[in-house]
Amino acid sequence: MSGREGHLVELVDDGGRAHGEASVSAAHQPPGRLHRAFSVLLVDPDGRVLLQRRAAAKTRFPLRWANSCCGHPAPGESLVEAANRRLGEELGAGPVDLTEVGVYVYYAEDPATGRVEFEYDHVLRADVPADAPLRPDPDEVAELRWVDPATLETDLDVDPRAYAPWLGGVVNRLLRPSGPAAGAPGPSAAPAGLPADDASERSGGR
Template identity: 35%
Template sequence: MVDESDAELIVLLDEDWNIAGTAPKVQAHHQDTPLHLAFTAYVFDEDGRFLLTRRSLAKRTWPGVWTNSFCGHPLPGEPLERAVRRRLAAELGCTAARIDPVLAAVRYRAVMDNGIVENEVGPVVRVLLDTPPVLNEQEVDSVRWLPWKEVLWEIDHEQTDLSPWSVVTIERLRDLGPEPWAWPMALPQELPPALRCPA
C-alpha cells in the first residue's frame, strides 16, 4: 500500500490553467483553496459496471460521501498515467490494465458545510482494473459495482447523494453516450498544459 507524505505537493494553476507554482497538499485545502491540478477516475469492468466508492470517515474533505472511483493530484512534472496508477494503488490497492483520458479537462469548485473549498481542474479518466480492489480504509470506506445506466437513473431520480465533483463529471460523461467503453478518448493536446509532458 502506498503511504503518501503530508508534504506531497500539488500543482497550482492560473485562470488559463498554466502552472502558477506548488503548495503542500495538506495545507492547500481551506476556505480559500487556490485553483490546482487534479484528475477524476472512473473504474469500469468489462461489462460496463461502474465502481462507486464511499470516502473514508477519516478524510478531511467530504468524509463518508459516495463518489467516483478515486481522485488524485498529479505531482509537479508527473505524467497523468503515472499519477493515476499511484493513486489507484494508494486508495484501492490494485493495478490497471487500461487508463484512458475521456474528458481532457473539467473544472469544478465546491464548498463544504464547514467552509472548506475544493477548487480543481483536470482530466477525467476511464480505468479497467487487472486486479481486484483491496481497500485502504484511510481512503475508502466501501464500494458498490453498478451498471452505468443505473448510476444515471439514481442521479435522475435523486436516489443517491454524490460528491459535487462527481455530479459535475457524470453530467459531462453522459454527453459522451450511454456505453462507457464506446466513449472516445480525449486528445493529448487538449489536456491542461501542466499534463502535456512526455510519459
C-alpha cells in the same frame, strides 16, 4: 498537519497551465486555489463503473460516494503515473491502461469540514474485468460498489448529498467524452484540447 496534507499540488490557471505549487492543505483552505487533479473511473465489461464511499477520516466530503479513485499529481508528475500510484494506495489495484476522456473545473465547499475543492479535474477511464482483485485501504475507502453510469446520473439528481460534488461532472465526461486537455504533464497531455467547462460545485488523494 497529516503527511498527505503536506504534500504538494500543482497550481494552474483556468486554461490548465501550471504556475506554481502549494500544499494540499493550503490549496483546500477557503477560498481555495485552483490546482490540477484527476478522477479515475474503472469500467467493467458490462459498462458499470466502480464507486467508492469515502472513508470517515477524509478531510473533504467524508462518507460520500465518489468515483473509483481521486487524487492530485505532484508538480511535474504525469497524470498516468499519479493515477496508477493512487489506485494502488486506495484500492490495491495494479497498474492499468488509462485514457483521458475530458476535463472540467469545479468549485465546492464542504459544509462539514470547512474545506474547499477548486480543481482542474482530468477524468481518466480504465477498462478492467469485474473480478479485478481489489484490496481497498480502510483509511481511504469505506465501501465499494459497481453501478450503471446512466442510472447513477439519475441518482445524482435525486440524492446529490449522498455523492461527492465532483462526481456528476466526472460521469458526464465518461458518457460524453471530449478527449484530453492541453497543459497537463506527461503521457496524457495533448497538443490541443477543449476548454474546461465551469461547474458549480507528489500529492495525496482528495
